Amino acid sequence: MRRVPVPILAYFAVMAALPLFMGASGLFYDAFQAIFVFSLVGLGLNVVTGFTGLLNLGMAAFMAIGAYTFAILTSDIYPFQIGFWWGILATVAIGAVAGFLLGAPTLGLSGDYLAIVTMGFGEITLDVLKNLDAVTKGTQGINPLPRPTFGSWSLDLQEERGWYWLLLGFVLLAVLAVRRLERSRSGRAWLSIREDALASQCMGIPPKLTKMIAFATGSALAALGGALFAALLSSTGEPASYDFQVSILALCIVIVGGMGSVAGTLVGAVVMVGMNSLVLVKLADWAGAAGVGNASNVLASPNNWKYLIFGLALILVVRLKPDGLLPPRLEGSAS
């Protein structure tokens, strides 16, 4: 078995140790819990877009499917109530099936058409969640959701560190799974389809089935991210929490990090989500403390600069580091 690359080891070592220095609660945890959730979604999209070269603009829909599946299977307002762990397992399975089913009729489409179909799927999912409020509870979201239990002990919502490490553990599992898959028969088939679809078909790789497996894997990971996002809030939140912006955020994570690179995706999530939920919030605090953040002037509130900073960052990254911050190493160079 290949050694785990240094950046990934370093990432998990640093991340696991960080809370020991950060106190028991605070903004840090909100930011990093979000970073881990989006790392899962990013890892999923990395399989689809990074490894297989299929542009998916609807990852938020799979997150939403995960969150609502988990909520319906576990919340006490529905009859299933299968508990946290079975709920997570079932969600991953249903996420995979959803990806497989969306993939079946659409993966024959060429790149940009596939992108628009996935975007449309995202919009349709959002509308269905909004409109079927008898099942999804509309803007209220489904809540409360069960806490994870370990034997007789269960993880309290206020236990920020526990949630942090739990989510980090899921990211670790996902990284191991994705790296394992990347080296498997399917993984090699994904890369070959991305590099040269015609040649790989000539070598006997079934293109559609291979793409469908990639789609199912990516969706399963995104659904896992969605389920954990909901569990973390003890609510699915409103359907708008899974809008197009979220899909774009996932795409930016993969591209800024480095397409096809697992370590890159982890870094991309820290940079993109961290900027969103840590840097800007901090800036707003400082501005408030300095007394410049008054409501009458739109320029004075740092939060109003969010999209501008986000947009500039994207343009600069693709200009200065076109392969991402941590591009994948060439196959065979490090075995």
Place this chain on the structure above:
Amino acid sequence: MEWVDFFLQQLITGLSNGMIIALIAIGYTMVYGIIELINFAHGDLFMLGAFLALTVLGAFGLGDWSGASAWAAVVIMLIASAGFCGALNWGVDRLAYKPLRNASKLSLLVSAIGASFILVNLGLFWGGLPMDVFAGGVAAAAPKDFPALVPNTNLLGDDSLVQFTPKDVLVWAVTVPLMIGLTWIVTRTRLGKAMRATAQNPVAARLMGIDTDRVIGATFLIGGALGGFASVIYSLYNNTISFQMGYRAGMDAFTAAVLGGIGSMPGAVTGALVIGLVRSMSDAYLETRWTNTIVFGILVLILIFRPSGLLGSRAKEKV
């Protein structure tokens, strides 16, 4: 025959909205045709065009617009927004896309998403301008009222159940000549020939002595200007604008472009008319809240059974 009137009404609304979407969709399809980029920033460019139009109007003062002065103001806004959006689109290409001509298509797409975010943010700031038209700029993010320069009177007489208003006339009077002019440019002029050549094969076009950078710049300029025209008639038709409206408009227009077969201009117009009609019919006969689902559902179905769009000619991917 009340149901006939009702149906005719939806037909008029749908086609007028469709023509507005068509102008935006052409901007998408032209850029896609020439550099294979989904120009995410295009919808937000359209939004800024509307803000510019409102600013121009505000600079003249919020008087009692009527008759000839109202029509003069409409013409001035059309010219200002078209010029502004054309120049802005050209500038966005220069700054965000041109340095990436040889990069992967995905990098280009991310750059476009970045540009889109920046334009949205500029729209938010713009709404905070301390002008009367922006309600003093106090609530920057709130939707802005756009003065009703074009009256909503019924040209078919007050007794008619079908509304056909000067607004509809405005839409058709602006869009049809623009489309004819564009078709003339693309099919009859030297620039149009260069554009078609670049779209077909940029390398070969360069070898034939075509300055492809200039052609691409001109494409962005024209596409942007069309978006500017669209922003003014949209604002006059709907009388409210918001810095977030670019997303919805862009989504509809891009869907229209794909529906018709991206890269094809008649396709974009056809697709836009279909989207406009589907929207108005669904709003009227079904429920408004399901309209988006229906629009995208139709898109997905058409793409599954006709992967290159209604009028597209490109073959399905080989594998």
